[in-house]
Amino acid sequence: MRYxxxxxxxxxxxxxxxxxxxxATGPATIMEVCGTHTMSAARFGLRALMPEGVRLVSGPGCPxxxxxQPDIDSFLSIGDExxxxxxxxxxxxxxxxxxxSLEGKRAGGAQVRVVYSPLDAVEIAQQTxxxxxxxxxxxxxxxxxxxxxxxxxxxxxxxxxFSVFCAHKTMPRALRALLESGEVRVSGLLCxxxxxxxxxxxxxxxxxxxxxxPCAVAGFEPVDMMAGVESILRQxxxxxxxxxxxxxxxxxxxxxxRAMEIIxxxxxxxxxxxRGLGVIPKSGxxxxxxxxxxxxxxxFAQAIARVPEARPSACRCGDVLRGVLAPxxxxxxxxxxxxxxxxxxxxxxxEGACAAAYRYGGA
Amino acid sequence: xxxxxxIERVTLSHGAGGPAMTELVRQVFLSAYGDCGETGDDSAxxxxxxxxxxxTTDSFIVDPLFFPGGDIGRLSVAGTVNDLLTAAAxxxxxxxxxxxxxxxxIEPVKTIASSMHETAREAGVRIMTxxxxxxxxxxxxxxxITTTGVxxxxxxxxxxxxxxxxxxxxxxxxxxxxxxxxxxxxENLLDAPQARSDVAxxxxxxxxxxxxxxxxHAMRDPTRGGLAAALNEIARQSGVAIEIDETSVxxxxxxxxxxxxxxxxxxxxxxxxxxxxxxxxxxxxxxxxVVRASRYGTNAQVIGEATSGPAGRVTLRTVIGTSRLxxxxxxxxxxxIC
Numbered sequence: 085m086r087y088x089x090x091x092x093x094x095x096x097x098x099x100x101x102x103x104x105x106x107x108a109t110g111p112a113t114i115m116e117v118c119g120t121h122t123m124s125a126a127r128f129g130l131r132a133l134m135p136e137g138v139r140l141v142s143g144p145g146c147p148x149x150x151x152x153q154p155d156i157d158s159f160l161s162i163g164d165e166x167x168x169x170x171x172x173x174x175x176x177x178x179x180x181x182x183x184x185s186l187e188g189k190r191a192g193g194a195q196v197r198v199v200y201s202p203l204d205a206v207e208i209a210q211q212t213x214x215x216x217x218x219x220x221x222x223x224x225x226x227x228x229x230x231x232x233x234x235x236x237x238x239x240x241x242x243x244x245x246f247s248v249f250c251a252h253k254t255m256p257r258a259l260r261a262l263l264e265s266g267e268v269r270v271s272g273l274l275c276x277x278x279x280x281x282x283x284x285x286x287x288x289x290x291x292x293x294x295x296x297x298p299c300a301v302a303g304f305e306p307v308d309m310m311a312g313v314e315s316i317l318r319q320x321x322x323x324x325x326x327x328x329x330x331x332x333x334x335x336x337x338x339x340x341x342r343a344m345e346i347i348x349x350x351x352x353x354x355x356x357x358x359r360g361l362g363v364i365p366k367s368g369x370x371x372x373x374x375x376x377x378x379x380x381x382x383x384f385a386q387a388i389a390r391v392p393e394a395r396p397s398a399c400r401c402g403d404v405l406r407g408v409l410a411p412x413x414x415x416x417x418x419x420x421x422x423x424x425x426x427x428x429x430x431x432x433x434x435e436g437a438c439a440a441a442y443r444y445g446g447a
Numbered sequence: 448x449x450x451x452x453x454i455e456r457v458t459l460s461h462g463a464g465g466p467a468m469t470e471l472v473r474q475v476f477l478s479a480y481g482d483c484g485e486t487g488d489d490s491a492x493x494x495x496x497x498x499x500x501x502x503t504t505d506s507f508i509v510d511p512l513f514f515p516g517g518d519i520g521r522l523s524v525a526g527t528v529n530d531l532l533t534a535a536a537x538x539x540x541x542x543x544x545x546x547x548x549x550x551x552x553i554e555p556v557k558t559i560a561s562s563m564h565e566t567a568r569e570a571g572v573r574i575m576t577x578x579x580x581x582x583x584x585x586x587x588x589x590x591x592i593t594t595t596g597v598x599x600x601x602x603x604x605x606x607x608x609x610x611x612x613x614x615x616x617x618x619x620x621x622x623x624x625x626x627x628x629x630x631x632x633x634e635n636l637l638d639a640p641q642a643r644s645d646v647a648x649x650x651x652x653x654x655x656x657x658x659x660x661x662x663x664h665a666m667r668d669p670t671r672g673g674l675a676a677a678l679n680e681i682a683r684q685s686g687v688a689i690e691i692d693e694t695s696v697x698x699x700x701x702x703x704x705x706x707x708x709x710x711x712x713x714x715x716x717x718x719x720x721x722x723x724x725x726x727x728x729x730x731x732x733x734x735x736x737v738v739r740a741s742r743y744g745t746n747a748q749v750i751g752e753a754t755s756g757p758a759g760r761v762t763l764r765t766v767i768g769t770s771r772l773x774x775x776x777x778x779x780x781x782x783x784i785c
Binding site: 092093094097098120126127128129130132133200306422423424434442443444445 | 709767770774
């Protein structure tokens with residue numbers, strides 16, 4: 085398959101692995117920010133190709149995983165209201181809330197639909213005008229433009245029974261919070277390829293400038309990811325810190341102006357709670373006042389206000405998302421927490437670090 | 448008389464046991480199945496050779512009912528026939544029970560019934576008995592079919608517990624076709640690549656393997672959960688390890704494109720016309736050429752082997768030469784977000 089086979093080539097991958105081995109001079113912790121990177125590293129066994137001391141750790145880039153427990157509980161509570169249809173991406177279906185999951189709600193009789201695009205949720209609303217159709221908007225800059233388009237399309241077509249429960253988050257501010265906390269000593273950041281197609285590689289330039297941490301934007305095939313690691317190790321070797329673009333076939337330096345415009349036409353920045361990272365100022369998005377009629381947080385405010393406070397759990401997904409704990413180091417991993425009975429979101433999502441570690445293990 | 452008029456939609460009276468039901472059976476099932484040996488009695492009688500009987504049942508609830516490459520009727524016959532074949536049995540007869548939602552049109556039911564007949568003929572079995580129930584609108588989704596099959600065991604000892612270290616693993620063709628086709632048809636997802644279901648009865652492949660005297664230790668049709676689920680089951684049942692070489696697993700470009708786009712692992716995607724064959728090491732070349740000479744086996748490949756490694760462990764040598772665990776899938780296949 086074009087644009088994938090050549091970046092999955094065994095010889096090309098191994099050639100980079102040899103260069104990486106010669107570049108590595110000591111211990112280095114490289115954070116792969118994106119959940120799809122985590123899954124790709126596991127699927128292709130890339131950790132086995134890292135020289136001694138070079139460690140890949142997962143970061144806060146799995147959208148389902150960073151969604152805070154109160155947001156999940158709030159969305160689930162909307163399903164108890166009459167005539168509602170909960171609409172979500174498939175990844176969210178089995179993520180446990182404090183007392184239930186979407187899958188559990190569905191089994192209990194709530195209407196739950198899975199879609200691949202927010203625009204499909206608008207279509208559901210148009211087909212069932214007697215229902216109140218609520219879309220659970222999670223994800224980073226990659227998915228936000230599609231939600232914005234869904235809101236615009238609902239407004240245009242008069243689908244007043246459509247609304248969005250917005251838990252969207254923006255990536256650069258989370259990286260800043262992570263680096264400012266100083267909790268993880270990251271030698272380099274493998275920046276997310278998909279998100280970067282929207283925000284451009286320039287969005288990460290504050291990281292080398294202010295924190296002195298080398299960055300490389302990388303795609304998701306083995307050759308792409310290895311090239312990203314190589315670029316970070318090369319910068320470390322040179323004592324340099326900059327943003328290298330190892331995914332230039334998809335990512336420009338500048339943001340995608342059209343996508344950014346549509347995002348901020350519909351949304352404005354707000355403070356957001358991230359699982360594991362806590363409140364990060366201006367890292368979330370809420371619907372602008374013009375679109376208040378489509379804001380589920382307003383429409384269902386009473387139901388949401390009744391949601392009890394989330395119970396503390398032994399789940400350490402938060403630590404995994406900050407890169408301070410490897411999935412296998414969690415006491416629940418593979419014992420009480422497995423994909424068939426997940427305790428936390430990282431074990432559910434196809435981008436979750438725990439699911440990746442469990443599914444592909446170390447052979 | 449209303450009973451003899453041409454039926455357009457299924458109503459509750461068609462499941463009530465009266466003349467309307469007799470008419471439905473006559474207009475739809477008897478006319479489709481043809482030579483089914485219908486006697487009007489409640490049980491069909493089979494003549495079988497003496498020996499051991501294989502016996503299996505399965506229910507089919509696919510959405511949509513018609514998809515590129517097949518339909519629920521073909522699926523319901525091929526699925527049960529292939530289950531009989533895994534026991535090295537020659538399929539003989541199939542029973543088919545329908546649960547139909549009130550108000551469903553009769554035309555698609557007729558199409559499904561003739562597809563079942565066509566598939567049965569191809570598979571070398573007869574549909575000899577059946578049942579029809581109609582449930583109120585909303586109590587079922589259009590049509591559910593349960594098929595039960597019997598077959599005569601031709602060779603003893605072919606079982607998922609009989610794999611030995613050294614056995615080669617053959618897959619009879621490309622993987623993931625059925626799951627990818629149904630997912631695309633259901634969600635109306637992508638415009639470009641068209642995946643077609645592989646749904647087919649594998650009688651020819653299996654009977655020629657048995658006639659060939661190749662030492663076959665186990666067969667399994669990798670349906671739900673795909674290759675990953677089937678290989679893990681066999682490894683556990685037989686207490687062996689299995690090593691698979693990712694580069695030798697056949698996948699069509701269309702299915703690959705679908706799986707890459709949706710973030711699915713093709714090894715976990717369902718097949719409905721493929722068999723995994725575990726054959727003694729000394730017979731693998733012969734077995735492979737027998738399979739390849741069959742209509743549905745032309746793209747067969749050896750994809751790995753059983754080893755004396757840790758019991759139940761399935762590993763995959765990836766395209767870039769590293770090694771990782773191949774776990775069975777959990778829950779529904781959930782496409783990723785970004």
